[in-house]
Amino acid sequence: MIQHKSSEIPLITLVGPPNSGKTTLFNNLSGSNYKTVNYPGATVEYSLGKLLPKFGLKANLLDSPGIVSLVPNSPDEEVSIKSLFSHPELGTPDIFVITIDASQLSRHLLLVNQIKKCNINFIIALTMSDILNRKNYDVDQVKLGELLDCEVIKVNGRTGNGIPELVIRLNKYLGSNGIKKCNNTKIPKFPAEELIDVFKKNELIESQVIFELNGSKLEPNIERANRQLKILVNQKSKIECYKIDEKTIRIDKLLLHKSWGLLFFLFVMTLTFTSIFWLAEPLIVLVDNIFGFLANQSLKLFGYGWFGDLIANGVISGTGSILVFVPQIIILFLILGTLEDTGYLARGAMLIDKPLSKIGLNGKSFVPMLSGFACAIPALLATRTIPNRRERLLTIFIIPLMSCSARLPVYALLLAFLLPPKNSWLGGFLLAGIYIFSIASSIVIASIVNKLKNRLINTIDNSSFILELPAYRSPKFRVVINNTYISTLTYLKKAGPIILILSLFLWLITTFPNINTKIEAKGLNQEEILRITKTERLSKSYAADLGKILEPVMTPLGMDWRVGISLIASFAAREVFVSSMALIFKVTSDENTLQSSIVTAMRDAKLEGTEDYLFTTSTIIGLIIYFVFAMQCLSTVAVARKESGGWRIPILQILVFSTIAYFLTFIAVNGLRAIGLN
Amino acid sequence: MRSASQLKFGEKVLIKNIDSSHPSSRRILEIGFTPGQEIELMNVSTFNDPLAFSIRGTLIALRRNEADCIEVE
Known part of the structure; x- marks a missing residue:
């Protein structure tokens, strides 16, 4: 420093x-x-x-x-x-x-x-x-x-x-x-x-x-x-300049209206939230394509040996999985920064303070929680504006439950399996359902943790909400853009190295020790050889060994070690689950889109050693529930440790959220089977 | 004795005293709510809490229980 x-x-x-x-x-x-x-x-x-x-x-x-x-x-x-x-x-x-x-x-x-x-x-x-x-x-x-x-x-x-x-x-x-x-x-x-x-x-x-x-x-x-x-x-007499700006009073009559004020705020936030997704979507696809292209080019350049594979699937894909979140983070901070600069965000905190205080949070917890829907890292950093330590720790605690954008590709894949093709409106509907479910669960968990008060979060502080509501003004875009730039840079610096190192580590354990695979290459083209090599490597890799240790944990969920590996891989970043599934279930994305070809492969996959299908409605719903709760992101763990000033909170998060995730998945899978929904 | 949390909209009153036993009393004084100042209730949030007062030419939002420690005339 x-x-x-x-x-x-x-x-x-x-x-x-x-x-x-x-x-x-x-x-x-x-x-x-x-x-x-x-x-x-x-x-x-x-x-x-x-x-x-x-x-x-x-x-x-x-x-x-x-x-x-x-x-x-x-x-x-x-x-x-x-x-x-x-x-x-x-x-x-x-x-x-x-x-x-x-x-x-x-x-x-x-x-x-x-x-x-x-x-x-x-x-x-x-x-x-x-x-x-x-x-x-x-x-x-x-x-x-x-x-x-x-x-x-x-x-x-x-x-x-x-x-x-x-x-x-x-x-x-x-x-x-x-x-x-x-x-x-x-x-x-x-x-x-x-x-x-x-x-x-x-x-x-x-x-x-x-x-x-x-x-x-x-x-x-x-x-x-x-x-x-x-x-x-009389020196006490007030000076006439001490009048609140008329314009501000008039705007507040509408925006802080007793009945519609909160509704309007929720409307603005829904709009913010959906535009994060709609505006970022094409940019995310662009980032994805650029890194896919780079990975292919480097394979051609460095050959298909272990080195080329390291550059393409380790370094380049790893960097891509960091940068893929940048569009959403930029858009989120542009919108929030603009709202803040106009003076509206302070009023939003006032409007939402009462409901949040019921579950032990503060009006000032709202913006960090909203940021959590893009990415937990900037959200955790934003909790520093909460003055009360207890409320701040509780906010940090539940932020990983906000459905961050890394879960989106996972949900997209799992929903694509559940739904008949060309029924995208139902997909959107179910996706909204998942988000509402995750919000509702985080409210329930926050209030339970709040009830357990000092046992989990060991601080008592005077809960207080004192906030100046600045006069409305038109936002200064230079400042907003500067702040967005800084926040994005902070995200890259905090999360970047961890995600990259983990991606490299995952590449290592999914590639070694069986680096030089021997396969029957007769009559196969380059691409098929590559695919079979990869699958062969993976099935005898350290990750597979690890996955087999996990087998007893996965069996009660109706899944096998291959899903277990993907779940481990997704600790680097949740969306790695998708590419890992693709790798494990022998998928290449030649003609179809990657997603639909994985889905096809998933439909054919059988539980190892049996004739039962691995992926069924019940296991897929189980996986969705798993991803709603599980603390599946090591960068979040690292930042939560730093922001809460110790290991207590992140360890609690891992224990509590992973236990909830596992048991709810277990209940969902077996419950659905019990009622005949396989 | 009335407190600031019992004000009606548009009612302008002078602050009489700040109850120093309230844990937020010091911050409330520091932000400008001192005896002798005129305050007015400007806005109320949806669940009647927090409240926004005008004081010294600015708007300050407080929770209802914090406004309780502001005694008015």
């Missing part, structure tokens, strides 16, 4: 309350040239960048999580606040730039008050004064600086006004004669009793620096005169 502790390049950290324009300022200062750093505590990953060269100042710039106060609310928050002052990788920043919303002064000055007592250098960047201007008010930055005894610079994230000036001040601080780095920064105690006085002081400051613009009207305005008089007489 990056080491800056003793670096010569100064570190500037942006600090500020949520919705204070911190990230916009970050983008203005650093452009899009940044990487993400893992920010300790309960927050998403944060960006570390460098000041753009045009500013002529060499400095690292860190965007930090939005905080209301330096007093932590939870153990996670405590870690992130401490690392503001002393980041485990980046060290102590040379200077803070505190972003403060000019139209929210009395609230946002609380943080300034606290930081002032911490013995650290800071400059205030006053944002959103354009919003004040629109309401015919302005803020006196010089006066504010005098009252607070620090530098205050007005900046405008949209136009870039004030940013060069901010950099000049920073340069003055950090330049050749630079200020001394503060070595003994510490966070003092801030007693709750003082809060009211601090706010009173801030209100006083606010009333002294906010003034009404006179505009073009010169005639005396009696009402205004009265109001100003009142302000002079």
Whole structure:
């Protein structure tokens, strides 16, 4: 990782309350040239960048999580606040730039008050004064600086006004004669009793620096005169700019409507969810085809020996199985990012909080859970926005039950077996049924785990939902695209290596030790030889040995070791199940599509040593149920360990979900047989 | 004594006190709900919980049990 502790390049950290324009300022200062750093505590990953060269100042710039106060609310928050002052990788920043919303002064000055007592250098960047201007008010930055005894610079994230000036001040601080780095920064105690006085002081400051613009009207305005008089007489009197944006109130009347609000939200989410699938579908096919093509080409290039096979079926297919999820992840984050930037997502969390709190979750659990329908990895990372540790762990716990996109090809294959060909609408109907079933089961499991409370998740925390609902605005697509780019990169970095290593491992155990197979090649063409070689290799491979150990486990489910191998293979990523089935049941995809040829092969497959068909309605339904529950993804296990801070949660997930999966499959298969549905 | 959770739509009242025994009381103060401030109930979620209040020119959503610790006049 990056080491800056003793670096010569100064570190500037942006600090500020949520919705204070911190990230916009970050983008203005650093452009899009940044990487993400893992920010300790309960927050998403944060960006570390460098000041753009045009500013002529060499400095690292860190965007930090939005905080209301330096007093932590939870153990996670405590870690992130401490690392503001002393980041485990980046060290102590040379200077803070505190972003403060000019139209929210009395609230946002609380943080300034606290930081002032911490013995650290800071400059205030006053944002959103354009919003004040629109309401015919302005803020006196010089006066504010005098009252607070620090530098205050007005900046405008949209136009870039004030940013060069901010950099000049920073340069003055950090330049050749630079200020001394503060070595003994510490966070003092801030007693709750003082809060009211601090706010009173801030209100006083606010009333002294906010003034009404006179505009073009010169005639005396009696009402205004009265109001100003009142302000002079009674400092408590509110300033007229303290009105919520009319547009926001009107939109909320509709979107936060008591009866339809939730319905509309669920509608928007269904739309989001279906568009993830519809929009991504052609891209997924494209990625699939590209990697299929590359695999074929490399076989031709490197020959059909073990090396060519390693490149084609190990490396290239492995990489393909990572990248095949990227379209969905990109689309998901584009949509969610847009919704978030408009201000709607915060309202969604409010609307869904009550139902989720019934099963021990939080309104803030919703977005991570929704992301889980694309892929569990970004979903687990997104849980960092849940402040309450218990609710966060419970959210992490049930995310693997969300029907991620890797299950889709598996369901498609299994449904294709169940259904007569050319009946695709019934397939879609059943698929929707599987999704509803998986949502319902995750609700049931979450509420059971919640009931068992401290036995499974060993943390008690004050459950709370306090969320600022920002004013509606049109989304800034540059920011949304940047965030999507970062999230996608994070997914590739977290899940990529694990999936690739596992694919290589699986290639190894399905290919060795019987690498040089001897087959009767007389009268067979190249392709048939290849197919028989593969099947021959597999049947005598380490994986087959492993599969035969599994035989006693598979028999009660009405299946044999060949399905067992595919289930093991799908630990790399669930959709590997499909290619593994293809490999095992001797399928080549020449004329028909891959799927239909597997289905044909599956229909012919017999249970080893018997005349019974291996795949029947009951075993296929059993497999579907298995995939709904089983914790069948090692990357998820790895990320769940990291995000929950230990092995407890991932081990529980493996035990609980695999046991449920196995027993429900057992019940389904044998139950269906008992009622005569073979 | 009325609490903020008992407000009607559009009713503007001043905060009298924040019940400091509530575990969320500190965060509620920090986010701007201090005695003397005017609040108004703006929106209510479908199951009557959480509630959205206007305070100091912004909208803040709170759970009903958290709004309970805000005593109003």
